[in-house]
Ligand SMILES: O=C(O)CCC(=O)C(=O)O
């Protein structure tokens with residue numbers, strides 16, 4: 001698919017170049033044919049104009065053969081067959097298909113539109129983006145070159161409608177309608193098409209009257225419109241019913257009928273996640289008091305000369321950046337490996353892993369054994385974390401596309417495999433590029449938003465030193481708002497860390513118990 005990673009969209013430009021080249025060719029050929037046909041028609045015109053006495057003309061046996069020949073050869077072969085034959089068209093279709101296949105390019109589908117559309121809706125929801133500003137190319141406070149047409153907005157409205165996001169559907173369809181008012185815009189969507197979706201969407205958002213009004217507009221334009229006739233009956237019926245309810249005497253609710261006052265519900269983890277992504281939730285000043293940057297060698301002799309620049313983000317649980325943790329050449333190589341090789345990432349464990357909207361990105365596993373050039377990264381991870389990489393997983397490279405995100409989750413496995421490696425004790429997440437807007441790593445319970453910094457790695461423990469799960473480190477990848485996000489993550493396991501991260505004596509579970517789902 002084309003919506004989970006930005007890297008794949010770039011091949012579509014190659015596909016488009018092929019199409020432009022081939023159709024240029026095709027149109028030249030068609031033009032050539034048209035000129036030839038025009039010339040022939042002029043010749044016939046002139047011939048007939050010269051012919052003052054047709055009977056005398058055909059009385060001449062020489063002329064008879066000329067006329068008949070004209071039909072058999074020129075009309076039949078040069079005009080009719082030429083213009084009605086689809087041979088050229090078929091040839092082009094075949095060569096285009098072949099060339100795209102050679103480049104391994106498949107055409108985007110309706111599913112891709114829906115995927116990209118739902119990504120955009122997620123961005124709207126997460127970052128509270130206004131529909132009309134988006135249509136104008138404005139993303140938060142940044143004006144971009146992009147601009148959506150009436151038909152793009154219509155498409156967004158249709159997507160939102162299909163995804164049952166009726167409020168957004170209404171907004172996008174109204175936007176399409178207002179863009180349609182400008183006749184200078186080339187639009188491929190009619191007012192009728194917009195109304196056909198707008199009326200039901202309004203009804204679904206509770207605007208029955210407005211839905212009925214717009215439905216009447218459809219009927220004005222097309223009195224025999226079947227769906228509109230049916231809906232009209234429904235709307236009238238529904239309005240009558242509601243009026244009846246309003247005027248009917250209210251039943252005495254008595255003592256028992258007293259509605260218990262609705263308690264404001266505790267914000268759920270998704271709401272906290274969105275607020276953290278927007279930067280509305282931050283650590284308190286008290287939480288930040290002891291946070292500082294420092295250079296550290298982590299007791300690695302070589303690092304005394306080239307210490308890590310550590311930036312502590314949270315003391316307990318431990319979350320920290322290590323800046324300049326990857327070389328430019330390594331990041332370039334990682335992206336080179338990634339281009340074209342990424343597969344939709346899966347969530348879950350081995351056999352039950354599946355693609356899911358929980359994580360819409362594309363990724364690839366890079367095994368250290370098979371990629372000797374990763375040896376220095378392997379070593380650096382040990383130096384930074386002080387842990388053994390012996391039980392670590394392969395390095396995972398991932399790229400998020402439009403609206404790409406990873407919903408709130410824990411990295412540890414609910415039931416770790418029963419071998420010596422144990423559970424995912426620590427996560428190291430490298431940022432391979434700077435993200436234009438959005439795409440931070442959010443910890444909704446801390447609350448902390450870690451912004452991607454190219455070349456930095458953010459490290460956190462998923463488990464207490466008593467090896468109990470730390471429920472405070474729920475985290476997520478915020479949707480990418482603009483640009484693309486490349487990351488690389490390493491999950492290190494418990495196995496082999498006995499002497500490196502000694503187990504705590506007292507259970508630390510109490511610290512995080514309140515956050516258990
Ligand atoms: O993309 C991110 O910022 C988070 C990634 C993540 O949580 C993971 O890979 O486990």
Ligand SMILES: [Fe+2]
Pocket residue numbers: 409410411427475
């Ligand atoms: Fe994670």
